[in-house]
Structure formats: C-alpha cells, structure tokens
Amino acid sequence: MEFYKRTHTKKVNIGGVTIGGGSPVAIQSMTNTNSRDWKTTVKQIRQLEEAGCEIIRVSLPDMESACNVSKIKKHIKIPLVADIHFDYRIALEALKQGIDKLRINPGNIGSKDKVEILVKEAKKAHIPIRIGVNAGSLKEAHNCLDNLSRAKALANAAMEHVKILEKHKFEDIVVSLKTSNIDTTVRAYKIFASRRNYPLHLGITEAGSMFSGTIKSAAGLGIMLYDGIGDTLRVSLTADPVEEVKMAYSLLQSMELRSCGVEIVSCPTCSRCQVDLIKIVSEVEKKTSVMKNLKKLSKPIKIAIMGCIVNGPGEAKDADFGIAGGKDVGILFKNGEIVGKVKPNKWIQKIISMIKSYQDLQG
Numbered sequence: 001m002e003f004y005k006r007t008h009t010k011k012v013n014i015g016g017v018t019i020g021g022g023s024p025v026a027i028q029s030m031t032n033t034n035s036r037d038w039k040t041t042v043k044q045i046r047q048l049e050e051a052g053c054e055i056i057r058v059s060l061p062d063m064e065s066a067c068n069v070s071k072i073k074k075h076i077k078i079p080l081v082a083d084i085h086f087d088y089r090i091a092l093e094a095l096k097q098g099i100d101k102l103r104i105n106p107g108n109i110g111s112k113d114k115v116e117i118l119v120k121e122a123k124k125a126h127i128p129i130r131i132g133v134n135a136g137s138l139k140e141a142h143n144c145l146d147n148l149s150r151a152k153a154l155a156n157a158a159m160e161h162v163k164i165l166e167k168h169k170f171e172d173i174v175v176s177l178k179t180s181n182i183d184t185t186v187r188a189y190k191i192f193a194s195r196r197n198y199p200l201h202l203g204i205t206e207a208g209s210m211f212s213g214t215i216k217s218a219a220g221l222g223i224m225l226y227d228g229i230g231d232t233l234r235v236s237l238t239a240d241p242v243e244e245v246k247m248a249y250s251l252l253q254s255m256e257l258r259s260c261g262v263e264i265v266s267c268p269t270c271s272r273c274q275v276d277l278i279k280i281v282s283e284v285e286k287k288t289s290v291m292k293n294l295k296k297l298s299k300p301i302k303i304a305i306m307g308c309i310v311n312g313p314g315e316a317k318d319a320d321f322g323i324a325g326g327k328d329v330g331i332l333f334k335n336g337e338i339v340g341k342v343k344p345n346k347w348i349q350k351i352i353s354m355i356k357s358y359q360d361l362q363g
C-alpha cells in the first residue's frame, strides 16, 4: 500500500527499539497489575512479550513502585517505560533504577523548575521523555467549547513542555496528544506534526471495551496512520492488555504498515456455503495466534478460507493459498489456481500444516 507517505520524524532510541525516522510503527501496551508487586507485573509483561509487544509502560504511582524498576527490568526483554504523574521525584528514582523512557503528563507534573530538574537528569542518563498530553488532565482543554479549540489547547500544552526540553538541548522527545474523541485527537496530532518533527506516540485514550474500543481505536488511529502520522502506538482497551497488542498488529497489518504473521481472508458466507466457515475461521485464527515466531516472518502469509468454489479462488486470488468449500469437499488452491482437494474435517489441519511449510520456507 503506497498511498500515504510517512511524515518524516526524528529517530529516538528507547532501550534498543528505535521509533521515528521511518522505523516500523512500534507496538506498545501498558500493564494493569499493581506495580508495587513486581513479580505479578513481570508475569504480565512476559505474556505481552509473547504476544509481540515491543515497548511496555508501567504506571509508577509512588516511590515503592519506582524502586521496583530494576527488579522488573532484570526479568524482561523489552524496553520499560515509566508513567509518571504528580511527583517528579518518582521519575528521578525511575531514572536511577535504569528505566528506558519516561512519560510525563504536562497537566499534572508541576512547575517548570521541576520539569527542568528532570530534563537535566534524563539528559545525563540519555533517556528519552514522552510528553504525554491527555485531555482528561489538562484544565485548558476542559474550558474549550469545540474540538478545534480543544485540539489547539492540547498541542499548545505539548509545545510549552517541548520548549522547556529544547531549552536544555534535549531532543530525545516523543509526544502524544490523546483524547477520547477522534476528531479532537486527530486535529491535535496534525497541529503538533506541523510544528515539530519529534516522533508521535498515537492513541485514542479511554476508547472503551474490547469491542467498541477496538472499533474506535481503529477508526482514529487509521485516519492518522493513513495521513502518515504516527511512529508508535498503544491501543487503549478496557480489557486484558494482550488484546491491545493483538489489535495493534491487526490494524498495522491491515494497513500494510507491518508484516506480521498470518493474514486471513475469509468470505462473509451466503447461501452457496456448505461448510461451517465461521467455526473453521475462528479455529484457524485461534491456532495461529499462539504459533511461535509467526510475527518474525519477513512477509506475511495470506490465506483464504472461502465458502464456495464458485467465487472463492477468484475472490482470493492474492492469497498465497486457500481452501474453498464445495459439497463434502474443500478445494485447495494456490495463487488462484486449483491444486487439490481436502475433506471438510481436515481443513484446519491442512491449513496449519501449510502455514508451517511456508514458515519453514521463509526460514
């Protein structure tokens, strides 16, 4: 898909993961465990790593949780980001403990001099800072009556903090401007992107439950990504954070911004369909979601699972391979050509074995 051009942004290194400057859009999530309990937090981070999360953020509400940073880091492989509100001293402790990035909230981190102390320490440690503006905690945004004014207030708040960092020649900056309203969020990111080229962390905050939050996030993030905006993202769902990672991969894969694993093309079924396609597709999806190393494939494997032979292979001609339903049989096709037959009770097995052989071919 070549119809959008990624906005040029500065490269920022977060504990070995580069964001910006044309790097692949990195997938982030956030733990929802009690970060004072480092063992449980590590357990969740490992599940997120397994799901393909590339950067993980933990909220550090107090000194006790900040003192856990080095312990958590010892047991995980991906970069760890500290989410700090209200008290800059927690951020200082996180830096001492070896955090990979700080996220501060201009709406509540306190006075300019506290931010300046933090910037000096982050600069010494070569640790990037995300200025994470959030409409919910920015009083200037509450007073705005329309989306555009709110978007401007968010972008201005981010700029105010960016300038403090720039004054100290600190440029390892990432910015986010999140609200729960798509129009306001998109406008805020666009305003900021027209002013500075720091990498942008995208998100529609408080997007909602797994179902409605997924749709809202896909709509909002999709608009920005289509316009070339966004270097890393977090999908916010009121759900297990592993679901956020799965949704992020699915979104980026559908926009051809990341090649990750298996892409399933399946038809909506109609009266021609003579197999239980819904069950087959959901089984294949479940099985492939736990297959190891699929996300590391250089090229995604596109498989088609179609209800009938009349339109199936033709509708799915871009797929690497697929199966289309017939009466008591499945027609196996590769690149739009029929190459064999498979009994209905062997479809899933056949699809999984073919994915494995494609995986082996890609090494």
Ligand code: SF4
Residues within 6 Å of the ligand: 267, 268, 269, 270, 271, 272, 273, 306, 307, 308, 309, 310, 311, 312, 315
């Ligand atoms: S592939 Fe066949 S079964 Fe599926 S929607 Fe098209 S015509 Fe109907």
